[in-house]
Amino acid sequence: MRQLLAGFEVSQALYVIAELGVATELLDGPRSVEDLAKATNADRDALGRIIRFLTPLGVFRTLDGRVEVTDLGRTLADGPVHSLRAAARYLMETHYVPFSGLLHTARTGKTGANEILGKPFFDWVTESPRLSGLQNAAMAGGGRVSLGDLLDVYQIPAGQTIADIGGADGWLLAELLTRAPERKGIVFDLPNIVAGASEVLTAAGLDKRASVVAGDFFDSIPTADVYLMSVVLHDWDDAAAVRILRNIAKAAAPGARLVLMEMVMPEDDGAHFTKTIDLVMLTLFGGRERTQAEWRRLLADGGFRLDRVVSGSGVISAIEATLS
Structure with a gap:
């Protein structure tokens, strides 16, 4: 249960890796944390600790003091066919805060995002050229997958x-x-x-x-x-x-x-990605x-x-x- 409750920590750490472009920097091979920090304009200690946190989850491997991205981690890089980098950035910049309205939804049946943002989600997104661009990129990349x-x-x-x-x-x-x-x-x-x-x-x-x-x-x-x-x-x-x-x-x-x-x-009780997305829709x-x-x-x-x-x-x- 503690691992489940820490899901928000995982999603935020993955967002940082996607936003900084860490996985993209590792596509050509392993690099030191110091080198990665310089390449991504990040703090060496903070980045190293985030990478250490994500390594047991299968996102990275460490080899002789250097960091290597796994096949799972490559999905947060630009370039691979199944890249979800745009989706990771979009989800955390647009879904994360509005999802704090889920309790409001559970109590009232009304959309939590409206309560948190003060307006419908898509109206909020389209007001920002950056968020609109992230949405298009996420829909294209995530759609292909x-x-x-x-x-x-x-x-x-x-x-x-x-x-x-x-x-x-x-x-x-x-x-x-x-x-x-x-x-x-x-x-x-x-x-x-x-x-x-x-x-x-x-x-x-x-x-x-x-x-x-x-x-x-x-x-x-x-x-x-x-x-x-x-x-x-x-x-x-x-x-x-x-x-x-x-x-x-x-x-x-x-x-x-x-x-x-x-x-x-599906109408059964089995795990299915659609059930996750249904919670987002709600x-x-x-x-x-x-x-x-x-x-x-x-x-x-x-x-x-x-x-x-x-x-x-x-x-x-x-x-x-x-x-x-």
Whole structure:
């Protein structure tokens, strides 16, 4: 129990390693603590003690007085395919303090983040260019890890134009359009969030096939043949999620298809990452993770029929639906 209670200490120590770039500095091989401290502009004694704390947890190894990063620790470095460095920085800078509102949530059922921040979480994030940038980077990096091989085992339904609703910087749409050169796309999100999408699409050579549209999916949504939403609806309670779905249904071309890339909550008592994320949704956003039956009901209320669920090696599944 003492180890469980010290979880916040672990998360803060990992954040320091991510923010300072310690794991990145170790990608080329072991280095002394003194060398690492100089390279990361850190205090030698403090950094050494943080590394010592994380070493028994499998993040580092020490060899002849030098520090080596493990495969686990490499996930906090820039560069590796499964890097979570951006996620570590985003979580600690945006989730840590609002999570102190969990007791308020437990007592009232209301979102703890609103109580602590004085406003909805996303409003607070979008006011800061730094936090907005961290959020986009975290969603892109964490999203790739969560998808696993889903984009290899799942084929997006036919349709000329794919609209990525809540698409942030457009990394997922860029990936899909690269795999489907005959298609076009739209990245749609709030102005501050979608600001970096043009750069991402241009870098992928897609500026002629994809456009960036700023807006609010609670107001209106662009017309498309296929709608994609990746880990968007879990941020919202059922009433808000249904409102988003109905706006899509209103804007959709005849015969439009919808693909939700979301987690599907298992109904047993076993450990599952979705249960961790559900606590985040409860505390920060008022959203929730959903079972397959709950997804079916939600989609029906929003004007769609669930057709199938496809899973890959990651925690995200493709929930495919048809406009009913």
